[in-house]
Amino acid sequence: MCGFDSERIASLAGDIGAAESTVALTGAGVSTASGIPSFRGEDGIWNEWDPNAFHRRRLDADPAGFWADRVDLRAALVGDDPEPNAAHDALAAMEADGHLDAVLTQNVDGLHTAAGSDRVVELHGTNRRVRCADCGATEPAEPAFEQARGGHLPPRCDCGGVYRPDVVLFGESLGDSALERAQRLARESDVFLAVGSSLSVRPAALLPRIAVDAGATLAVVNFDETPQDGAADYLFREDVTTVLPALSDRL
Ligand SMILES: [Zn+2]
Numbered sequence: 319m320c321g322f323d324s325e326r327i328a329s330l331a332g333d334i335g336a337a338e339s340t341v342a343l344t345g346a347g348v349s350t351a352s353g354i355p356s357f358r359g360e361d362g363i364w365n366e367w368d369p370n371a372f373h374r375r376r377l378d379a380d381p382a383g384f385w386a387d388r389v390d391l392r393a394a395l396v397g398d399d400p401e402p403n404a405a406h407d408a409l410a411a412m413e414a415d416g417h418l419d420a421v422l423t424q425n426v427d428g429l430h431t432a433a434g435s436d437r438v439v440e441l442h443g444t445n446r447r448v449r450c451a452d453c454g455a456t457e458p459a460e461p462a463f464e465q466a467r468g469g470h471l472p473p474r475c476d477c478g479g480v481y482r483p484d485v486v487l488f489g490e491s492l493g494d495s496a497l498e499r500a501q502r503l504a505r506e507s508d509v510f511l512a513v514g515s516s517l518s519v520r521p522a523a524l525l526p527r528i529a530v531d532a533g534a535t536l537a538v539v540n541f542d543e544t545p546q547d548g549a550a551d552y553l554f555r556e557d558v559t560t561v562l563p564a565l566s567d568r569l
């Protein structure tokens with residue numbers, strides 16, 4: 319089952335062509351190809367940065383300090399102004415061609431949307447937006463970061479409320495609506511692509527299982543082993559930027 323060959327790509331493309339619904343779940347492996355450091359693991363951001371600095375409790379107790387650290391974190395994450403890579407582009411092309419219903423992503427960098435994907439479920443929110451903690455208004459993140467960099471800590475909404483990143487912080491649970499949408503899409507899928515995710519952290523650990531239990535064909539594309547490999551009909555231990563363009567080309 320292991321290894322990258324054009325026959326299995328063609329076979330998977332055939333399954334997708336025959337499917338009524340295909341969805342993709344993407345994880346950190348799709349972002350690292352754009353130069354974004356991963357959050358977990360040996361070289362992960364949370365080995366270098368103290369996660370407690372970005373905990374919900376810190377935001378509540380010390381919003382100015384939270385934002386000062388957040389400015390530094392953002393510089394580390396998007397310092398080189400990352401752009402979508404071939405994997406993002408392939409998924410966007412598959413959607414545009416009618417072969418992909420949705421992208422469910424663990425990533426918060428907004429690169430699927432930047433690549434042109436329209437139907438994206440951002441399970442952990444997005445760093446491209448901020449949200450007012452009082453009135454709930456959402457705004458593009460950059461002006462809030464400009465405020466913060468200029469010494470206006472914490473940045474505030476016109477209503478006076480403190481802005482917060484529109485992501486799921488430590489100490490918070492996933493939003494019900496995004497999770498429910500993702501679970502429904504997984505359940506209704508005929509083909510489920512799990513791409514660049516270790517599939518070890520909820521809800522990513524659950525979604526392929528939901529799809530398989532409902533009868534979907536599962537394809538796993540990841541360099542490292544995942545807990546779902548045994549359930550996979552297709553297993554590609556390959557670079558996501560190689561496999562997805564090859565797949566898109568065959569559709
Ligand atoms: Zn507000």
